[in-house]
Amino acid sequence: MWRFTKLCQPKSGIFCRYAADIWCNKPLSITLKFVKESLKVDRQELHYSAKKHPLPIAGSKKPHSLLYKLCVGVGTVCGVKIYTGSLLVSCEALQKSRIAGLKYDGYVEEEAEFDWRKFFTLLWPHIWYLLAAVAGALAVALLNIEIPQLLGSVINVVAKFARNGSSTLFMEQVKLPVFRLINMYIAQACFTFIYIYLLSCIGEKVATQLKQELFESIMKQDIAFFDQQRTGELVNRLTSDVQDFKSAFKLCISQGLRSIMQIIGCGTSLFLISPQMTLTMLLIVPTVIVTGTLLGSLLRKLSRDAQAQAAKTTSIGEEAISNIRTVRAFAMENEECELFCQQLEEASRLNQRLGFGIGLFQAGTNLFLNGMVLATLYMGGYLVSNNQVSPGDIMSFLVATQTIQRSLTQLSLLFGQMVKGLGAGARVFEFINLESSMPIKGGKKIPYHSLVGDVTFNNVTFAYPTRPQQVVLKNFNLYLPAGKTVAIVGSSGNGKSTVAALVERFYDVDEGSITIDGVDIRELDPSWLRGNCIGFINQEPVLFATSIMENIRYGKPGASDNEVIEAAKLANADEFIKSFPEGYSTVVGERGVTVSGGQKQRIAIARALLKNPRILILDEATSALDAESETIVQNSLDNVSRGRTVLVIAHRLSTVQNADMIVVLHNGVIVEMGTHDSLKAQRGLYWNLIRQQEVSENISRALG
Numbered sequence: 257m258w259r260f261t262k263l264c265q266p267k268s269g270i271f272c273r274y275a276a277d278i279w280c281n282k283p284l285s286i287t288l289k290f291v292k293e294s295l296k297v298d299r300q301e302l303h304y305s306a307k308k309h310p311l312p313i314a315g316s317k318k319p320h321s322l323l324y325k326l327c328v329g330v331g332t333v334c335g336v337k338i339y340t341g342s343l344l345v346s347c348e349a350l351q352k353s354r355i356a357g358l359k360y361d362g363y364v365e366e367e368a369e370f371d372w373r374k375f376f377t378l379l380w381p382h383i384w385y386l387l388a389a390v391a392g393a394l395a396v397a398l399l400n401i402e403i404p405q406l407l408g409s410v411i412n413v414v415a416k417f418a419r420n421g422s423s424t425l426f427m428e429q430v431k432l433p434v435f436r437l438i439n440m441y442i443a444q445a446c447f448t449f450i451y452i453y454l455l456s457c458i459g460e461k462v463a464t465q466l467k468q469e470l471f472e473s474i475m476k477q478d479i480a481f482f483d484q485q486r487t488g489e490l491v492n493r494l495t496s497d498v499q500d501f502k503s504a505f506k507l508c509i510s511q512g513l514r515s516i517m518q519i520i521g522c523g524t525s526l527f528l529i530s531p532q533m534t535l536t537m538l539l540i541v542p543t544v545i546v547t548g549t550l551l552g553s554l555l556r557k558l559s560r561d562a563q564a565q566a567a568k569t570t571s572i573g574e575e576a577i578s579n580i581r582t583v584r585a586f587a588m589e590n591e592e593c594e595l596f597c598q599q600l601e602e603a604s605r606l607n608q609r610l611g612f613g614i615g616l617f618q619a620g621t622n623l624f625l626n627g628m629v630l631a632t633l634y635m636g637g638y639l640v641s642n643n644q645v646s647p648g649d650i651m652s653f654l655v656a657t658q659t660i661q662r663s664l665t666q667l668s669l670l671f672g673q674m675v676k677g678l679g680a681g682a683r684v685f686e687f688i689n690l691e692s693s694m695p696i697k698g699g700k701k702i703p704y705h706s707l708v709g710d711v712t713f714n715n716v717t718f719a720y721p722t723r724p725q726q727v728v729l730k731n732f733n734l735y736l737p738a739g740k741t742v743a744i745v746g747s748s749g750n751g752k753s754t755v756a757a758l759v760e761r762f763y764d765v766d767e768g769s770i771t772i773d774g775v776d777i778r779e780l781d782p783s784w785l786r787g788n789c790i791g792f793i794n795q796e797p798v799l800f801a802t803s804i805m806e807n808i809r810y811g812k813p814g815a816s817d818n819e820v821i822e823a824a825k826l827a828n829a830d831e832f833i834k835s836f837p838e839g840y841s842t843v844v845g846e847r848g849v850t851v852s853g854g855q856k857q858r859i860a861i862a863r864a865l866l867k868n869p870r871i872l873i874l875d876e877a878t879s880a881l882d883a884e885s886e887t888i889v890q891n892s893l894d895n896v897s898r899g900r901t902v903l904v905i906a907h908r909l910s911t912v913q914n915a916d917m918i919v920v921l922h923n924g925v926i927v928e929m930g931t932h933d934s935l936k937a938q939r940g941l942y943w944n945l946i947r948q949q950e951v952s953e954n955i956s957r958a959l960g
């Protein structure tokens with residue numbers, strides 16, 4: 257039987273939006289996820305199998321029509337456009353579709369679309385500034401339209417007195433247009449300052465807002481989201497994508513709007529000066545529009561590819577740098593450099609292709625514009641010789657043509673920026689709009705004095721969202737009595753850490769429930785659950801690059817220095833912290849690199865302890881330590897475990913011998929349960945595990 261809930265995904269964002277109501281015993285809402293890549297590959301197959309295996313739709317009068325249409329639709333789409341549809345499919349139908357080879361699991365890198373609504377919502381609070389900036393830009397454009405005519409007037413005066421006119425008369429006649437020109441240039445400077453300054457302010461405010469919303473949205477995503485996303489990719493969206501979007505936004509409004517206005521205004525002036533010359537020029541325009549559109553779509557594609565590759569390169573570099581110790585330990589520096597360089601070269605190749613496209617676009621535009629100037633001179637000279645226009649008109653015409661030329665060049669330059677900015681904006685909005693399927697706040701809180709700390713797993717079945725086919729826990733039942741220590745053992749990959757992750761509600765169970773004091777954890781406030789109720793210490797605790805004091809205080813923001821020191825004492829950390837020259841103010845370096853593994857672990861214990869949790873989860877907390885550190889840390893753990901419900905995930909069986917109960921897990925199922933002595937006496941899997949561990953310890957001791 258299929259577990260449809262596993263297919264549920266956020267309704268928008270990077271996932272395809274195939275909303276489907278599945279009729280099982282009860283209606284379930286699922287999202288069918290068609291992988292875009294596989295869409296491309298399996299297009300034909302999809303089409304074919306839909307025809308070959310028509311799928312009945314439960315409750316529909318026209319059997320299989322809707323699903324059939326959808327499949328055919330999907331099949332004919334070229335991998336970019338996504339059909340959205342609601343369908344009623346019977347359980348049996350979905351099973352058949354699986355047999356028929358329809359792919360509907362896996363994740364999608366759907367091409368993001370620019371969210372205009374979101375964009376305008378962001379702009380709305382700055383609407384007055386924006387209108388003022390737009391007005392400033394338009395004023396500059398309007399002044400630019402009038403300037404050619406004034407220059408034409410000056411030339412006409414010059415032409416009139418060119419041969420034998422009186423200089424006093426010339427000065428008098430030229431005074432007025434020159435004076436107006438000076439005024440216009442000053443006004444233009446003022447308006448330019450106003451709109452550029454205002455746009456910078458709006459750009460900064462919008463970018464800050466975007467970064468805030470994006471960061472908040474990323475922080476709120478459920479853990480499954482981070483299982484798929486690379487850190488570098490996320491950082492890239494926060495930094496360069498927002499930057500690209502901001503630059504494009506500013507440029508489009510300042511230069512784009514101004515250029516468009518100037519083209520319209522100067523174009524009108526051209527008509528007024530000489531309709532004949534203008535019409536001659538206009539003959540060339542349709543060719544330019546067609547070429548521009550074609551090249552434009554090519555540029556868009558090139559820009560998208562280049563940006564995607566840049567993000568990939570960043571994430572690979574970021575991964576190598578943040579895991580430098582592992583890289584060094586495996587002497588993989590050269591391989592990492594090689595991989596990074598390969599990706600970098602690919603990014604450079606794509607950028608060069610983009611540069612080629614942009615170059616072609618701009619060169620073509622320039623050629624066209626210069627052709628326009630030549631055509632004006634040729635045609636204008638002819639009209640002057642026929643006395644149809646004055647030399648001043650040709651001057652006005654040329655200046656207006658050049659203004660149009662400059663505006664068009666700017667637009668062509670802007671086009672590349674705009675394409676890049678829209679792509680970047682789409683990627684930013686995509687994550688901002690992504691809904692988390694699991695809330696991080698809201699729900700019940702059990703008052704501390706009535707919190708007992710009983711944890712129960714009731715018939716829990718679970719598979720990770722990224723691997724829905726692999727069921728990790730099957731009908732799992734476990735009771736962790738308040739105040740007792742329960743250890744989970746078993747060989748690697750059997751689901752021990754998964755049990756811990758589920759108690760923390762990093763993931764929601766697919767079937768069954770987990771309760772704390774009888775309350776389903778899905779009803780509890782997740783931030784209360786993780787922040788107040790449960791303390792979690794894992795194998796590789798992460799410290800932040802700040803002081804030890806602040807690192808411990810992370811467990812309970814607002815805790816006093818004394819509370820921090822008390823927690824450190826309980827965790828056997830106070831002594832070594834004081835031995836540092838700077839004591840609690842010692843900065844531990846990025847990820848805590850400047851303290852030893854055992855010290856790091858004790859700081860983490862103090863941090864977890866500060867919130868005084870009723871439930872403590874120790875996920876192989878000592879397995880990364882040497883024997884000496886392990887003893888010290890184990891002592892600290894014994895100290896802090898008293899009076900709490902403790903779930904210990906252990907590799908080394910020697911560390912859990914004193915647990916009140918030991919649970920042996922095999923393939924996600926509990927196979928043995930009891931105290932150390934009773935399990936040993938059973939001579940089952942636990943006994944085997946102990947023997948295996950003894951053998952491997954003896955071997956490593958013998959090898960020195």
Ligand SMILES: Nc1ncnc2c1ncn2[C@@H]1O[C@H](COP(=O)(O)OP(=O)(O)OP(=O)(O)O)[C@@H](O)[C@H]1O
Nearest residue numbers: 483720722723728747748749750751752753754755
């Ligand atoms: N985030 C994840 N996404 C998908 N599958 C996962 C994820 N984490 C673990 N798994 C898979 O779930 C199964 C159980 O993993 P889990 O980490 O719970 O095992 P474990 O018993 O704790 O192993 P170990 O002792 O090696 O830590 C494994 O097959 C693992 O590959």
